[in-house]
Amino acid sequence: MQAPMAENSNRTWGQLHAELWPGLVRALSAANGGYAHVEDAIQEAFAQALSGRAPAELRSPEAWLFTVALNELRRHRRRSTWSLRTAAEPAHADGIDEAIQRISVLRTLARLPARDRQLLVAKYYVGLTQNEIASAMGLRQGTVASAIARAARRFRDFENGEDQR
Amino acid sequence: MKETMDSLASRLVVAIDGVPVPPRPDLRSPRRRAILLPRLALVGLSLTLGLALASAVVWQAILPLASAGQAASRESTTAGWSETEATSQVIARLARAGLSAREQPAAPSALLLFNAKSIQLLAVDDARVLGLAIYRYGSSDEARRGMALTDPTKNQIEWAAPPYFVQVDDVIVSFATSDSTLAQRVTAALSGN
Numbered sequence: 001m002q003a004p005m006a007e008n009s010n011r012t013w014g015q016l017h018a019e020l021w022p023g024l025v026r027a028l029s030a031a032n033g034g035y036a037h038v039e040d041a042i043q044e045a046f047a048q049a050l051s052g053r054a055p056a057e058l059r060s061p062e063a064w065l066f067t068v069a070l071n072e073l074r075r076h077r078r079r080s081t082w083s084l085r086t087a088a089e090p091a092h093a094d095g096i097d098e099a100i101q102r103i104s105v106l107r108t109l110a111r112l113p114a115r116d117r118q119l120l121v122a123k124y125y126v127g128l129t130q131n132e133i134a135s136a137m138g139l140r141q142g143t144v145a146s147a148i149a150r151a152a153r154r155f156r157d158f159e160n161g162e163d164q165r
Numbered sequence: 166m167k168e169t170m171d172s173l174a175s176r177l178v179v180a181i182d183g184v185p186v187p188p189r190p191d192l193r194s195p196r197r198r199a200i201l202l203p204r205l206a207l208v209g210l211s212l213t214l215g216l217a218l219a220s221a222v223v224w225q226a227i228l229p230l231a232s233a234g235q236a237a238s239r240e241s242t243t244a245g246w247s248e249t250e251a252t253s254q255v256i257a258r259l260a261r262a263g264l265s266a267r268e269q270p271a272a273p274s275a276l277l278l279f280n281a282k283s284i285q286l287l288a289v290d291d292a293r294v295l296g297l298a299i300y301r302y303g304s305s306d307e308a309r310r311g312m313a314l315t316d317p318t319k320n321q322i323e324w325a326a327p328p329y330f331v332q333v334d335d336v337i338v339s340f341a342t343s344d345s346t347l348a349q350r351v352t353a354a355l356s357g358n
Binding site: 022 | 173174176177178179180181182183184186187189190192
């Protein structure tokens with residue numbers, strides 16, 4: 001029997017594993033710049049949860065799992081041959097313009113410094129709060145907003161640079 | 166500015182949502198990770214201590230320390246192996262010692278010893294060779310520092326048989342066997358002699 005994830009929730013970590021897996025893989029692959037070790041990091045996060053190391057009250061289990069797995073990835077940081085460029089192939093058939101757009105965004109993201117990438121994904125994809133980002137990434141709370149703004153600016157600079165080529 | 170941020174956010178979400186996801190593996194419980202330990206033929210390790218001290222050098226064993234104390238080879242014979250090369254090179258060198266080996270599924274991080282960054286287990290088709298593992302490091306220097314931690318007389322690990330450690334550039338290969346002649350042969354082959 002699996003322990004419930006939080007006192008006020010009926011969902012077990014097993015159910016969350018099934019529910020949150022795709023989103024966590026995508027978020028962590030994007031933040032990590034590749035798929036390498038992402039699966040292990042997520043499994044480690046769930047293993048910690050199952051060991052009772054998650055806080056009893058969680059604002060968002062996805063945010064907590066993302067943070068734990070991201071820290072795990074940063075500890076075992078490696079480059080992978082499966083980069084975002086490969087992973088960015090369209091997952092489903094849609095308009096060619098949309099597919100190109102998506103790939104372009106992911107390629108730009110992959111070119112950013114790791115911290116910028118992690119900040120943008122944590123903020124805009126996972127939806128971590130500034131407190132959570134500060135704690136996950138070892139930043140002072142007051143600097144999170146400006147760090148995100150800088151990362152976004154760098155993203156656009158890279159993107160514009162690409163467009164000009 | 167707000168509009169731009171929102172636009173960036175939505176573009177990121179759409180782009181990341183389009184990333185394909187590999188099939189989801191089963192949820193790996195802490196208990197299942199512990200069951201994998203015998204694969205490495207390290208017996209008598211308690212789950213709690215094994216997990217808690219996995220990244221440290223000292224593993225507390227339930228049983229007394231095996232009578233080990235094998236001399237470790239510290240030779241460095243190659244000029245840097247990539248992560249993928251290391252496994253195939255070790256398999257090739259084992260073949261020179263007359264042993265066939267193949268990769269095992271991914272090892273749990275709980276098996277990491279000697280400050281290694283990752284571990285690859287090999288199954289050797291010879292019952293005398295137990296728990297062959299390749300500990301990978303970022304550099305030869307890191308592996309050398311790891312090698313200094315492998316002294317079986319200082320580590321409270323319950324080995325299934327006397328352990329041997331061979332450093333080859335940025336990896337350490339460990340295995341256990343009671344056959345000292347075979348151990349010499351394998352050590353020589355791994356060292357490239």
